[in-house]
Amino acid sequence: MIRVQAEDFDPGLEMEKMAEGNHAIGGMCSFVGLVRDMDPSTGEDKAVKSMTLEHYPGMTEKQLEKIETLANERWDLDGTLIIHRYGKLNPGERIVLVVTASRHRQAAFDSCNFLMDWLKTKAPFWKLEETPDGGQWVDARESDNTATDKWGES
Amino acid sequence: MKVLYFAWLRSKTGVAEELLTPPESVGTVQELIDWLIERGAGYADAFADLSLVRVAVNQEYVDFSHPVKVGDEVAMFPPVTGG
DSSP states (O other): OEEEESSOOOHHHHHHHHHTTOTTOOEEEEEEEEOOOOOTTTOOTTOOOEEEEEEOTTHHHHHHHHHHHHHHHHSOEEEEEEEEEOEEEOTTOEEEEEEEEESSHHHHHHHHHHHHHHHHHHSOEEEEEEETTEEEEOOOOHHHHHHHHTTOOO | OEEEEOHHHHHHHTOSEEEOOOOTTOOBHHHHHHHHHTTOHHHHHHTSOGGGOEEEETTEEEOTTSBOOTTOEEEEEOOOOOO
């Protein structure tokens, strides 16, 4: 399941809901992405006052559904969830949640990693950070492309 | 044709989306960009370095040689930074 929303989410509650009634699940893996306050250009902490996440409504959902399908084709999973927020967020706030559930832990770990790597380079979101020097669009990182490429699909 | 701009491409073009009717000679994404650049300095600035521009036609990633036609939704944006 995918959700693109402005509102916060409760990772524990989301995981409980996924596991509820499905006793085939042997393990779940989750990743929560948070807004950090480090200035990406200077590396200085406490520099980012807020972050605004812009997205492309329609294409975002389409791309997230696509990567969720890819993960389910590649691993034998009993549940997948991607929640991604948009709008203005403050340091410490949750941005993204990925949860995968499987009979065995390895599929849950690997598919969670896969989903995050893919989301980073394919989901149409852009971060604008509010710093003392004004608003700065966050640059994409080459290391994120490398991380996605290692999964071998394109 | 609906053309959308996101993030700093929107800041540079000064418009989030617009309905355009390019001449018939515009048949690909690259030709559309070349035509847009002629529209003004903001567009020329936005498309100055195409290594920083990603394109989607009808919400699917495409390359610059991909065809564009009447009725398409074409989106131009920088490399994504979600997650």
